[in-house]
Amino acid sequence: MLGTAGAAGAAGLALGAAGATGYASARRPDPVTALTTVGTEAVPFHGAHQSGITTPAHARGHLVAFDLAPGAGRKEAAALLRRWSASARTLMAGGPAGGGHDIGIALDAGPSSLTVTFGFGHSFFGRTGLTARRPAALDPLPAFSADHLDPARSNGDLWIQIGSDDALVAFHALRTLQKDAGSAARVRWQMNGFNRSPGATAQPMTARNLMGQVDGTRNPKPSDPDFDQRIFVPAKAPTGTPEWMTGGSYAVVRRIRMLLDDWEELAVDQQERVIGRRKSDGAPLTGGTETTEPDLDKRGPDGDLMIPSNAHARISRPDANGGAAMLRRPFSFHDGIGADGTPDAGLLFVCWQADPLKGFVPVQRKLDRGDALSAFIRHESSGLFAVPGGARQGEYVGQPLLES
Amino acid sequence: MLGTAGAAGAAGLALGAAGATGYASARRPDPVTALTTVGTEAVPFHGAHQSGITTPAHARGHLVAFDLAPGAGRKEAAALLRRWSASARTLMAGGPAGGGHDIGIALDAGPSSLTVTFGFGHSFFGRTGLTARRPAALDPLPAFSADHLDPARSNGDLWIQIGSDDALVAFHALRTLQKDAGSAARVRWQMNGFNRSPGATAQPMTARNLMGQVDGTRNPKPSDPDFDQRIFVPAKAPTGTPEWMTGGSYAVVRRIRMLLDDWEELAVDQQERVIGRRKSDGAPLTGGTETTEPDLDKRGPDGDLMIPSNAHARISRPDANGGAAMLRRPFSFHDGIGADGTPDAGLLFVCWQADPLKGFVPVQRKLDRGDALSAFIRHESSGLFAVPGGARQGEYVGQPLLES
Numbered sequence: 001m002l003g004t005a006g007a008a009g010a011a012g013l014a015l016g017a018a019g020a021t022g023y024a025s026a027r028r029p030d031p032v033t034a035l036t037t038v039g040t041e042a043v044p045f046h047g048a049h050q051s052g053i054t055t056p057a058h059a060r061g062h063l064v065a066f067d068l069a070p071g072a073g074r075k076e077a078a079a080l081l082r083r084w085s086a087s088a089r090t091l092m093a094g095g096p097a098g099g100g101h102d103i104g105i106a107l108d109a110g111p112s113s114l115t116v117t118f119g120f121g122h123s124f125f126g127r128t129g130l131t132a133r134r135p136a137a138l139d140p141l142p143a144f145s146a147d148h149l150d151p152a153r154s155n156g157d158l159w160i161q162i163g164s165d166d167a168l169v170a171f172h173a174l175r176t177l178q179k180d181a182g183s184a185a186r187v188r189w190q191m192n193g194f195n196r197s198p199g200a201t202a203q204p205m206t207a208r209n210l211m212g213q214v215d216g217t218r219n220p221k222p223s224d225p226d227f228d229q230r231i232f233v234p235a236k237a238p239t240g241t242p243e244w245m246t247g248g249s250y251a252v253v254r255r256i257r258m259l260l261d262d263w264e265e266l267a268v269d270q271q272e273r274v275i276g277r278r279k280s281d282g283a284p285l286t287g288g289t290e291t292t293e294p295d296l297d298k299r300g301p302d303g304d305l306m307i308p309s310n311a312h313a314r315i316s317r318p319d320a321n322g323g324a325a326m327l328r329r330p331f332s333f334h335d336g337i338g339a340d341g342t343p344d345a346g347l348l349f350v351c352w353q354a355d356p357l358k359g360f361v362p363v364q365r366k367l368d369r370g371d372a373l374s375a376f377i378r379h380e381s382s383g384l385f386a387v388p389g390g391a392r393q394g395e396y397v398g399q400p401l402l403e404s
Numbered sequence: 405m406l407g408t409a410g411a412a413g414a415a416g417l418a419l420g421a422a423g424a425t426g427y428a429s430a431r432r433p434d435p436v437t438a439l440t441t442v443g444t445e446a447v448p449f450h451g452a453h454q455s456g457i458t459t460p461a462h463a464r465g466h467l468v469a470f471d472l473a474p475g476a477g478r479k480e481a482a483a484l485l486r487r488w489s490a491s492a493r494t495l496m497a498g499g500p501a502g503g504g505h506d507i508g509i510a511l512d513a514g515p516s517s518l519t520v521t522f523g524f525g526h527s528f529f530g531r532t533g534l535t536a537r538r539p540a541a542l543d544p545l546p547a548f549s550a551d552h553l554d555p556a557r558s559n560g561d562l563w564i565q566i567g568s569d570d571a572l573v574a575f576h577a578l579r580t581l582q583k584d585a586g587s588a589a590r591v592r593w594q595m596n597g598f599n600r601s602p603g604a605t606a607q608p609m610t611a612r613n614l615m616g617q618v619d620g621t622r623n624p625k626p627s628d629p630d631f632d633q634r635i636f637v638p639a640k641a642p643t644g645t646p647e648w649m650t651g652g653s654y655a656v657v658r659r660i661r662m663l664l665d666d667w668e669e670l671a672v673d674q675q676e677r678v679i680g681r682r683k684s685d686g687a688p689l690t691g692g693t694e695t696t697e698p699d700l701d702k703r704g705p706d707g708d709l710m711i712p713s714n715a716h717a718r719i720s721r722p723d724a725n726g727g728a729a730m731l732r733r734p735f736s737f738h739d740g741i742g743a744d745g746t747p748d749a750g751l752l753f754v755c756w757q758a759d760p761l762k763g764f765v766p767v768q769r770k771l772d773r774g775d776a777l778s779a780f781i782r783h784e785s786s787g788l789f790a791v792p793g794g795a796r797q798g799e800y801v802g803q804p805l806l807e808s
Contacts, residue, residue, distance in 0.1 A: 038603030059463075059601060060573065103668050104616025104683050109604040166604035167463065171614060171738055175747075179668065190740050197463060197601055199442030200513040200570035210575060212508025264507050264583065279508050334575055335739060336594050343579075 007383050038165050038198055039110030042288070045089040049232060049246045050397060052115035053352050054222050057207060060161030060170040061193040061331040063253060063348060064178075065121070065156025065383065066185040067352040076184045077158075078402040083116065083180045084160070085396035088173075097176045105141035105172035107178040112166035114173055117157040118397045119251055119385030127157060133401060135386050136240030137250050137356055144368040146379060153255065153381035156188040160253070161350065172399055189381070191255060193331020193348040206282060206290065210332050210345050211263055211376070213275055214282030217290050218318060220325050230325040233389075244400040247389025249352045252326075252360040255333070255381040258346035263376045274372040276311030284313065312370040316363055326351040326359035346377065356384060442569050442602055443514030451495040451794040452651045453636060454801065456519035457756050458626050461611055462567030464574040465597040465735040467657060467752060468581070469525070469560025470589035478532040480588040481562075482806040484755055485522065487584045488564070489800035492520035492577075501580045509576035516570035518577060522801045523563040523655055523789030531561060537805060539790050540644030541654050548772040550783060557659065557785035560592040565655070565754065568603055583610035593785070595659060596737020597752040610686060610694065614749050615667055615738050615780070617679055618686030621694055622722060624729050634687065634729040637758050637793075648804040651793025653756045656730075656764040659737070659785040661778065662750035667780045678776040680715030688717065714776040720767055730755040750781065760788060 043051045069075060087097050094111035096102035102127035125134035160177060166169040178187065195207055209215040220227050228234075233245045263271070268279050276294065277284055285306045296314060298306045306316050318325050326332025331348040338344035367374065391397045472481060491501050498515035500506035524782045529538035544697050564581060568574040582591065599611055613619040632638075637649045667675070672683050680698065681688055688698035689710045700718060704710045711718050722729050728779045735752040742748035757763025771778065 038601055039605055060598075101672075104672070105612060105614060107612060107616065107684065108609050109600060110606075112601070112604050166601045167598040168612060168614075168736070169604065170601055171736075171749075172616075175664065175668070187741060187745075192738060192740060194464075194571040196513060196572055197442055197516070197570045199603075200516050200573065201443055202514075205512050208509060208511065208572060210509060210572075212511065212576075260579065264579070268505075268508070280511065296632060332572070332575075336596060337591060341591075345575075 005341060038113050040095060041113040041165070042111040043092055043113055044114050044167050045085075045092045045116075045391070046393055049249070050117045050387060050390045051092070052117035052161050052163050053231070053249055053327070053387070055113065055115050055163065056204070057195045057329060058113060058115070058170075058331075059165045059195055059197045060163070060167040061168055061195075061348070062160075062162040062174045062190065063162050063193070063331075063350070064162070064174060064190040065188040066158040066160075066181060067188045068124070068127050068157045068185050069183055072127075074130060074402060077124070077128050077394055078399075080158075080181060080184045081398045081402060082396045083182075084116075084118060084177055085391055087176050087180055088118075088397075091169075091173050091176065092116065101179075103172065103175055106166075106169045109166050109169050112164045112169040114164040114169055115162070115165075116173060116177070117161040117387060118399065119161075119253075120401070121156050121159060121383065121385050121389040123155065124157040128402075129231055130401065133242050133244065135242055135245055135250075138386055141252070141356065141361060141382060141384055142365070144364055144379070146377075147382070148378050148380055148382055149382050153189040153191075155383050158185060159251070159253070159383060159385040161310050181335065191333060191348055193333045193336075195331055207330075209330075209347055210260065210334070211271070212279060213271075214279075214290060215231030215330075215347075216328055217277070218316075219328055226325075226394065229306050230354055230359070231327050231352050242401075244398075244404065245386060245388060246400075249354065249387050250353050250359075251383075251385045251387050252349070252353075252356055253381075253383040253385065254347075254349040254379050256347045256349050257338075257344070257378040257380050259376045259378065260343050260345060264271070273308050274312060274376070276307040286312075290292045308372065310370050312367070312371050312373040315366050315371050326353040326363070352387075443516050445517040445569070445676055446515040447496055447517055447519050449457075449489075449496045449520075449795070450797055453498070453653070454521045454791060454794045456565050456567050457635070457653055457731070458609070459517065459519050459567065459710070461599045461733060462517060462519070462574075463569045463599055463601045464568040464571040465599075465737075465752070466564075466574055466578045466594065467563050467564070467754070468578060468594040469592040470562040470564075470585055471592045472528070472531050472589050473587055474563050476531075476588045478534060478806060481528070482803075484562075484585060484588045485802045485806060486730055486800045487586075488522060489795055490702060490735075491580050491584055492522075492801075493780035495573075496520065496578065505583075507576065507579055507583070510570075510573045513570050513573050513694060515747055516568045516573040518568040518573055519566070520577060520581070521565040521655075521791060523565075523791040524802065524805070525560050525787065525789050527559065528561040532806075535804065537646050539649055539650065539654075541648055542788060545656070545760065545765065545786060546769070548768055550772055550778050550781075551576060551786070552782050552784055553786050554784055557593040558597075559787050559799050562589060563657070563787060563789040565657070574726070584749075585602050595737060596739075596761050597737045598615070599735055611734075611753055613734075614662055614664065614738070615675070616683060618681065618683075619673075619734075619751075620732055621681070621686050622720075623732055629702065630729075634758055634763070635731050635756050646805075648802075648808065649790060649792060650804075653758065653791050654760050654763075655787075655789045655791050656753070657785075657787035657789070658751075658753040658757050658783050660751045661742075661748070661782040661784050662755050663780045663782065664747050664749060677712050678716060678780070680717030687700070689715075712776065715775050716771070716775050716777040719770050719775050730757040730767070745801055756791075770797040 007148045122138045176305045282290040286295035286298045334345040526542045686694040690699035690702045732755045738749040
């Protein structure tokens, strides 16, 4: 009896969450069997910021970059962003894509927390005659000594991040947006990622990456007083930031291959000294829990620093980088066995900041020089994208750039 | 108040389901927040049959084939299957891999319905001096005219299917089993797949594939009176089937690329005539619901058969193939953009049967000759594996083959 009452109660919560989302009637959950909100959860399309930045990590994600087709300019780009926004809004509410041409892959499923996030790369502005509106923050990132970047999988005129807690819903969105591109743009590169499934852990926890490390402990939280200031472009931005970026953010995207065969040869205590944190729970090697401040001066019985001078957690900590802060929101990736016989797996690093020169760049500069983790990772691609604020009702993403 | 009671009730169900599984105490769900059983669900390792055959479809899967290393024979293979079985048993119960060398990727998560299924390919028996015990059912499949098979991604001495509802749990099992292989075997090929996440639909439904079609309507059900006979090798098997395969099954594995760019150019009604079923709900084009029998002789107002003569559902139906039956349990795959610029996506077709010559082969022969779907798919790899019965307590999978 308790079990049935429990199921009905949980379904009540689920229906409540989905109430105002335009969730198609054919997808309405059965009030007794719907124990989870995986399918029914919907993220709003309209808002001050685009979705997919502060949205909790998704079980499945696609990153895709497009280049405008030869001959396509500002007019074609505006029409494309209008089509893309219309599709994103519809799919995020759980509806089929417009015009009777839905390809059907997401039928039966709810919106499953789908988010679609659009960005513009440096090259977009030259191709559309909008160079005068290009943010200074899109200037190319500095080269790092550890970079092994593949230009074909880096940058691009346009970038889309798709996330969902259901793999078919995410794939459906990817295919729909590719079809929307029509003759205006072609895919430059495309990558797939994943995170834990909702409910796989007893409660929400900091993610683990494919090295088995707790990853994201120091991420700023939306409840932090300076969160918005660090992650989103303010209305009165400094020189070099155009007004159309108000409420926007800059995404740095890096495909970071993990050299897992080498990493897994290390004993756990060796791995922990590379990171500076315990593998089991992410606590600093100087003790406490995951959120305890590391004691950077503490030495062990042998006289050595307990958190070595080149430990990743020491070098990447925000207070060592002028208070730099970025919101890391990555996916893991695994594309099978690489050409060299080792796993083609690692992190699709995606980080968000109001200014890459205060967020990603200073941290990566320090890591580039002295991070013990460098021997076990390889940056294989890089992208930097200006992600405008969210669209208002009746508008599309990027409209203030393309039409004002 | 109802919400809280509901959550506690649902968690009660979850704890009940996980009660006897050896679920590590560190991973015990919080009784208030654990709304789902995604993490806590555990599948038994021991039993008459291996797991992963009748287990409901998993959100995430890995298929991996190994070849024995040069010089490795029966003794090394037996030791390897012993190591693999020990790891599978431990991981499926939610524990860390043995010997203090767990790589940590699955820490925090429950077993998440993990299954690990082991099989032997044709070439295994020659390399281990066991040719006399090779089942006749492992004789190579006939060639089909539509085959575009890549030998490097086909067959192999040993095959493992890994499934879980959490992607990190699945990856952890894959890496652990690869490490277990040590110097005894090396990876021949490896593929990744997925299905819907639990809870993405309001209730369990027949899966959809990446063409958007309901896929698996005619699958035999474990409750069918002849299910075991069709899927599993009986204790008193016909000539050519060795006793060590009692309780086992044969897996046919095909990487079936979908030509999605071509497929999506068809209008929905054209797609429906290719399949013979409605896209929205999988019902036959002659009416009813998904489970209604198709009326194969019914003609429309134009005098044409409503289910065309070359429709996939007509040609593949079991009663047209001498009652052939196989249990299809596929994953979708999506490996980004292929070398030809089209999506490298489709179906990791895995089907199970007591005898491939009565299951897969006759159906594929008919499809090969006249299936309208053939124009939109391409078989890119093929494998056939003898999957022995489940291990008894204290034994490992394949022990009756390798040690008796």
